[in-house]
Amino acid sequence: MQFTAAQIALIINGKLEGNADAQVGSFGKIEEARAGQLSFLANPKYEEYLYQTRASIVIVNESLELKQAVNATLIRVPDAYSAFATLLAKYQELMTQQLIGIQQPSYIAPSAKMGDNIFVAAFVHIGENVHIGNNVKLFPGVVLGNNVQVGDNCILHAGVKIYHDCVIGNNVTIHAGTIIGSDGFGFAPQEDGSFKKVPQIGNVVVEDCVEIGANATIDRATMGSTIIRSGAKLDNLIQIAHNVEVGNNTVIAAQSGVSGSTKLGKNVMMGGQSGIAGHLNIADGARINGQSGVTKSIKEPNTAVTGTPAYEYASTIRSQAISRNLPQLEKRVKELEKLVQQLLAERVNVP
C-alpha cells in the first residue's frame, strides 16, 4: 500500500512543506530510510540526518527551524514522535483489518460461534462451544480448547494455545507460542515419597486490553480463576502460576515468575527475571527490581524493593555497597584487633 504526503498530512493533521504527491509504502529510521519510506525527526540531536536522509517524507516538529535545504517532503506537527506513533498504530490496524477469511485446512468444531470480520489461518484448531467475537485474528497453529471465549478485536499470534474453559476479553493481543490454561503445579505428597496430582479444574480469565508476550505460560486455577486484570502487560517467557491475580495496568518484564495464589495490585512493575513467592499480597504501584526475589507481602503502596530475599530499595543498595567493600572492612577490624592487643599488652606495664 502506498500513501501520499497529502493523505498523511490529513491523517495526522499536519502542515505540508514540499511535494504533496510524494509517496511512501513503509517506515524507516531517519539515518537508514530509503526512498519511498516515511521517517520522523523528534530529537534535535539527530537534526543533521534530516539534511542527508533519503526518506521521501519526514514528520518534524512545528518548531523546527531549517538550517539548510531538505530533499524530503516535510509534514509539521506539534509533536513529531507522537504523530509518527499514531500513524504507525493506524497503519498496523489497517493491515490487521485486511486479514479476513478462513484459510484451509483449519479445524472448526460445528458448535463454535464466530463473529464478523474474523481471520482463521490454516492449521488453527477451534474446539466445541468456542465463542469468538468480531474482528478476531487467529494466526497459524492457534489452538482454542472446548468452551473457550475470545472477545472482540483480539489478535492471537501463531501457535498460541488456550486450554478449555478459559476466557479472553476484548482488545487482547497474545504473542506466538504462549500457553494459557495449562494445569497448575499441584501435587500432594504421599507416604511412599511419590506425589498425587491435585486436579486443576479452574480456568484463566484475561481481561480487556491485556498484551502478553511470546512463549509465556499462565496456569489455570486449581478452582476458581487465575486472573489477568485489564490493561496488564506481560512480556516474553513469564510464568503466572495457578490462582494468581495480576492487577490493572501491572507490567511484568521478561522471564519473571509469580508463584501460586499471589495477588499483585494495580500498576505494579516487575523487572526482568524477578520472582514472587506464593500466597503473598503486593501493594499497588510496588516496583520489584530485575532478578529480585520477593518472599514477603509488600503492604505499602509504591514501595521499591531489590535483592533476594528482596528488601526496600535504598537501604539494600547501601548494604550492597558495603558488602562490596567487605575485604576493606575486615582489614579495618584486623587493624583494630592489633591495636587493641597492643593497648592491652601495654596496660600490663601500667602500674
Place this chain on the structure above:
Amino acid sequence: MQFTAAQIALIINGKLEGNADAQVGSFGKIEEARAGQLSFLANPKYEEYLYQTRASIVIVNESLELKQAVNATLIRVPDAYSAFATLLAKYQELMTQQLIGIQQPSYIAPSAKMGDNIFVAAFVHIGENVHIGNNVKLFPGVVLGNNVQVGDNCILHAGVKIYHDCVIGNNVTIHAGTIIGSDGFGFAPQEDGSFKKVPQIGNVVVEDCVEIGANATIDRATMGSTIIRSGAKLDNLIQIAHNVEVGNNTVIAAQSGVSGSTKLGKNVMMGGQSGIAGHLNIADGARINGQSGVTKSIKEPNTAVTGTPAYEYASTIRSQAISRNLPQLEKRVKELEKLVQQLLAERVNVP
C-alpha cells in the same frame, strides 16, 4: 454430563442428606458455585458459606454439625477434601477417556503403530516407526519425530514436540508447547574464535508417571540418554540440559534449570527460578531454595541450601541477616576506630 446426588454418593461412598435427585454438571468453590454445581466444605473457616451457597450438592465432613438449614443436598464422608479430589480425578479420567478417534487432517506415517482407544487431534504429525500405546491422547499440533515411543495412558497437550528416537513411559502427562529431545548445547571452540557443533546423537527417556509443565525444554544427550526418572514432576518453562538425570519423585518448580551431565537424586526439590551448574551430584532429598544457584555437589541427603552461590540454609540466613545490617556494623567499626585512636593518643601521655 450430569450426575445425581445418589450417583455421586455411591462413587465416594458417602451418606446422602437431602434431595437424592439433585443434579450437577460441573464444579465450583463453595463461595462462588452456581445452581447445578458440586462443591465441598473441608475447612471449618468457610462454614458460613455453606448456609449461603447456591451449589446444588456439597460434600462435607461426616463430623460437621449444622448450625442452620442448608438448601444444598449434602453428602457426608470422613474427609470432604479427599473425597472431592477423588471425584475430580475420576471425572477428568472419564472426560479424557471419551476423547477417541483420529481427526482430519492429521499426518501419520504408514510405519507408525498405534494402540487402542487413542485420540489423534487434527494437525498432529506422527513420524516413521513411531510406537504409541493404549489410551494415548495427542492434542492438536503434537509432533512425534521418527522412532519415538510413547507408552500407555499418556496425554500430550497441544503443540508438544518430541524429537526422533525419544522414549516416553506410561502415564506421562506433558503440557502444551514443551519440547523433548532438542539438541544439547555442545559446541567446541575453534582457533579462530568460532564454534563447531558437537553432534548430539543421544535421546531423552521419560519414565512412568512423570508430569511436565508447559513450554519446558529437555535436551537430548550428546550420547546415551537424558533421563527423567519415574514420578518426577517438572513445572513450566524449566530447562533440562543434555545428559542430566532427574531422580524419582524429584520436583522442579517453574523456570528452574539444570546444566549438562548433572545428576539429581530422588525426592530433590528445586524452588522456582533456581539453577544447578553442570557435572554435579545432588543427594536424595536435597532442597534448593527458589532463585538459588548451586555450584558444588550436595553430598549429604536432605540438605537445604540457599543463595548464589548456594550454601547450607540456616547459616546463609544468618549471614544474610547481618549483611542487611552492614551499615550498622560499619558504624560500630568506625566508633571503635575513634575510641582506639583516643586511647592511643592518651597512651602517649602515660608516663
Place this chain on the structure above:
Amino acid sequence: MQFTAAQIALIINGKLEGNADAQVGSFGKIEEARAGQLSFLANPKYEEYLYQTRASIVIVNESLELKQAVNATLIRVPDAYSAFATLLAKYQELMTQQLIGIQQPSYIAPSAKMGDNIFVAAFVHIGENVHIGNNVKLFPGVVLGNNVQVGDNCILHAGVKIYHDCVIGNNVTIHAGTIIGSDGFGFAPQEDGSFKKVPQIGNVVVEDCVEIGANATIDRATMGSTIIRSGAKLDNLIQIAHNVEVGNNTVIAAQSGVSGSTKLGKNVMMGGQSGIAGHLNIADGARINGQSGVTKSIKEPNTAVTGTPAYEYASTIRSQAISRNLPQLEKRVKELEKLVQQLLAERVNVP
C-alpha cells in the same frame, strides 16, 4: 542405512584392523553399544571397555597398544574423538539431505519462492513473498510470516515461528518452538496509569551459522533491526529484547535474557540464567557468570563479572567469602567493643 568398516575407514582416512565387511547402522557409547553399532575410544581411562564392548566397529587412537584380543573391528586414526565427531556430523548431514519434498497438507502462499532440495513438512505455513534458499528443511508446524527470507542450508525444527519481514541467513539451525520477531515490549505510560502500545515495526536479522535453542524468544526492533551476528550460539529459553545486537560467536546459555537496545560484543559468554539490563555495551570477550545481573556497561574486553549487581569476578568472590563469614566478623567486632570498653574503664583509673 548400513556402512561397512571399509567405507568408514575410507571416510575418516583410518587404518583397518579386523573384518573389513563388519557393518554398522547406528552409534553407541563403548560401554553401552550393541552389535551393529559404531563406537570410539579416546580416553585411556575407558580402555577396559574396549575388550568387553559389543560394538561391531570401534575407532581408536593410532597410538593405542592392545593389551588383549578385541572382538570389534578397529579403525585407527590420529585422534579418535575428532574422527568420530566428523563421522557423526557427516552422518547427520546425510540424514538431513535425505529429507526432501513437500508433505501435505501444508500451506504455501502462491507468491512464495523456494530453492532446490527443500523439505516442507505437513502443517508448515509459508506466507506471502517468503523467499527460501536451497537445502532448507522446515519441520512440522513451522510458520513463516509474510516477506520472511531464509538463506541456504537452514534447519527450522518443529513449531518454529518467524514473524513477517524477518531475515535468516545461511546455515542457521533453530530448535523447536522458538519465536523470532515477536513485538518488542514497548508501552508508553499514560496519565491515567494505563499504557499505550508503541508499534514495533522493525525486524530481526539472524546472520549466518547461528544456532538457536528451543522455546527461545527474539523480539523484533521498534525500528531498525534486532541483530544476531554470524556464529552466535543461543541456548534454550533465552530472551533477546528489541534492538539488541548479539556479536559474532557470542554464546548465551539457557534461560538468560538481554534487555532492550543492549549491544553485546564478539565472543561474549553469558552463563545460564544471567541477565543484562537495557541500553548497555558489553565489550568483546566479556564473561558473565551464571545468574549474574549486569547493570552497567562492560568497557574492558575479556572482563569476567559475577553477582547481582555484577562486579569484577575475583574481587566479588573475595567479598562473597567474607560475606559468608559475617557472623564471625560481627563476633570479632563485639569482642573488640568489650575490650575497648574495658580499656576505657581502666583508663579512668590511670592517674
